[in-house]
Amino acid sequence: MSEHLLELKNIGKRFGGLVALDAVSLSIKPGEIHCLAGENGSGKSTIIKIMAGVYQPTDGEILIDGKPVSGMTPAQSVQHGIQVIYQDFSLFGNLTVAENLALNTLLLEGKRTVNWRRVRELAEKALARLGVTMDLDADVETLPTSGKQIVAIARAVMADARLIIMDEPTTALTRHEVDALFRIVRDIQAQGIAVLFVSHKMREMLEISERLTVLRNGKKAAEGPISDFDEPAITRAMTGHDLTDQVYRWQPTKGDTLPRLDVRNLSIAGSLDDINLTLHAGEIVGLSGLIGSGRTELALALFGMHPKFTGTVKIDGTSVHPKTVQEAIASGLAYVPEDRLTEGLFLTQSIERNMLATSLDNFVRGLFIDRKKTAKATTAMFGAMQIAAPGPYTPVNHLSGGNQQRVVLARWLLTGARVLILNGPTVGVDVGSKAQIHRKIRDLATQDGLAVLMISDDVPELVQNCNRVIIMHRGRFVDEVGPDALDEDTLNDRLKALK
C-alpha cells in the first residue's frame, strides 16, 4: 500500500492551444481533508474532471495506491473509489431520499428489478454512516440545499468512496449548515475516507483542511500543511498579489440631513414584524441572519414584490409604497438578487443589453431606442466597471461570476437608483473579483451618494464594508452591531446566538 491514495504527477492539460493545466502535482493521503483553492479559471474544474475520469490529461501521470493508471474512464474512477459531488449535486428532485440513495448501488449491482424494502434498508444504512436522520419518503426537491448535500454525500459514501471531491460545497449554506457539514466531513474522515474540498472560501479552508494546494492560472502556486498558511498567504497564492482589506466606515455628515431611505413600522403578516430602518446617503448597512429570517422578504417588500405590507417607506423624504417592481425602480430603488444567474441576468444576451434591461425607458426617442445614447452610456459603464471582456457586445454567459455581478451593478446604476439593496453580492465570486466588487460598492456609496443595504452571510464582507450590521430573526430586527463594536468575532458571536 502506498502512502498516497491518489497522486497526480506533473499533470498537463491542453484544449487546442489553450493550456488549462501546466505540470500540476497533487497528492492525497487516505483519510485526509485536503483543500484545493484557486480563483475561477485557475484550473480547479479541469483537475476535478481529470480525477473523475471525464478528461484525460495531456501530460503527466496519475497514480492510485501507488500504481499508475492511464486512460481512466469515469466508471473506472468510481471503481477506484473516487466520488465527485458537483455543485448541482446530480440528484433526482422528483424521487424520494431513499431512492436517490439506493439507485447507485442498485445500478452497480446490475439489478433489473427494484425491491423497495431493500431500497429503504440501503438508504437507512447510508444515513446512519453519516449519523443523520432524515425523512426517507420526502422528495429530494423539497429539501433545503443542506439536505440535498447530505443526500449527495451519503450517496457518495455508499458507493464505497475512498475519496470524496466536493466542488464549492459551502456556497449556498448558512453558517449553521456549514458547521453541520463540517461535522459530517470529520465523521466520514474518521471512517478513513479522504475529502478534497474545492473552494475559494479561505476562512472555511483554514477551519477544516489539513493540507492545502493552491492553483493559479493552471499552475500550482502553493502547497503545504494548513498550519503554514493564514488568510493573506492564501490570498497571495491565489491572486498573485496582496489584497488590502481596508475597512470602510461611513462618517455621518454634520447637520440633520434627510435620510435616503426611511422605513417606519413595516410589517407583513406572517413574515415581517415592525421593521424600522434608516439609511443615509453614503452609508452601507449590513443585514444578516439565518435563511428564512425575513431579510429577503424585506428586500422584496421594498422592491415592490410584496405590495401588501403596512407601514411607511420614504425615499429622500417622499413617501412611496411600491406595488410593482416598475414603481420601485421609478422611485429610486434597485435590488440585486441573490441568484443573479436565474433572477438577474439574460445569460445569452450581450453585456450591453443586460445593462440596459431596466432603464430602457430613459433611452427612448419617440417610439424607438436612441442607439447612440445607449451605446455611449453602456460603453462608459463598461469602462467604469472594469469588466473583463472583449467589449460590451460579449454575451454575459461568457463572463466569470465576478464580471457578471458587475454587469448587474451597472444595470442598476443606469436606472439612477438612490437606494441599492444587495442580496449576497459576492456569493460564488472569487477573492480577486470580490475585492473589486467591494471597492465598486464603496465607490457607489461615497462618490454617487447611494445608500446601500447589504444582505449577506459573509462575516468578513460585512465587517469590511458596513458601518453597522443589523441582525434579523423571525421577521424582526433583533440586534444591531454598531461601528465601534463591529469586528468579526463580535458579529460571529451575535449570529451564533440565534437559534
Place this chain on the structure above:
Amino acid sequence: MTLFRRSEFIIACILFAAMIIIGLINPAFWSLDNLFGLLRSNVIIGIMALGVLVVMISGGIDVSFTAFAAAAMYLTIKLMIYMGYEGVFLPFVAATLIGLFLGAFNAFFIHTFRMIPLIVTLGTGSVVRGLLLGLVGTSVINIDKMPQQLIAFAKTDLVSLTSATGTNFGLTAMILIYLGLALVTHLFLRYTMAGRSIFALGGAPEAASRVGFNTRRTLFFVYCFAGALAGFAGLLHGSMIWLANPRDFAGLELDVIAAVVLGGASIFGGRGSVTGTLLGVFMLVMVKNSLIIMKVDTTWQRVVVGLIIIVATALTAWRDRKKLV
C-alpha cells in the same frame, strides 16, 4: 407521503364528486347500461394514455401516436383482407410492431438531433398520416369487408344483460385487456430499474446519465412503448367499431394528453402514475359522455377538453412549483 396528500386521492375525490353531480342532473347516468358504455369508451383512450403517460414521465411529449394508431389499424386490416388472413393474435402483434417501429423514429430524431419532442412528433405524425392517405388509401373499410374474426373477438362481453325495454347490453371484455396493460405498466414503472430510469430521465437527465443509466435506451423504450400501445389500440378500435377509417383518431391526441394531465402527470416530466391516469381517463370520458347525453354540440366539447387541459396543467404546475419553495 400520506394518502391524503397524494394526487391520486385528490383526483379520485374530484371524480367522485363529479359523478354525484352528473348523477343528480341526469339520473340515467347511474344505469348499468350507461356505466358499461362509459367503461367501453375508456378502453382505447386509456391504452393510448398509458403510452403518453410513460412519455410524459420521461420529460417528453407525443402527439404522433394517433397517426400511428390509424396507420397500424388501416395497414393491418388492409393486409388481412389482401391475404385473406383469418385470425386475431397475429394481426394484433403486427399492429403493435408497426406502432413500435414508428415510435423508434421519434426516439431517433429526439435523441440524435436533440430535438424538442413536440416538434418531432408533430412532424412524424403529419408524415405518417400523409403517407397513409397518399400511398395506402383513403377509403373507409366498412363492416362488409372487415375481417369477421376481429369483430367477433371485440364483441366478447364479460357480462350480458337485457334491459327492461328488451335491448341487449353488456360489459366488453376489452376492458380486461386495458386493465391488464395498466397493471403491467404500473408494475414496470414501479418495480423495474428500466421503469425507474424513466423517472430519473424525466427528473434530471444530466444526473441520470451521470449515475449510469443508459438514457438513450430509455428514450427509445419510451417512444417505442407509446407507439406500440397506440398501434395495438388502433387495431382494437377498428375491431370494436367494425370499420377502419384511415382518417380516424384526428384530434384525439388532445383528449388523451388531457386525460393524462388530469391524472396528475407533470408536463415537466418526472411525475405521474398509472392509477392517476386510469382516473384521469375515466373522468375525461365521463365528462365528454355527459356532454353528449346533455346534447351539447361537439364543437363545445372541444372547448371543454381544452379547458380541462389548461386547468389540469395549471394545477399540476402549481403543485410542482409549491414543492420547490
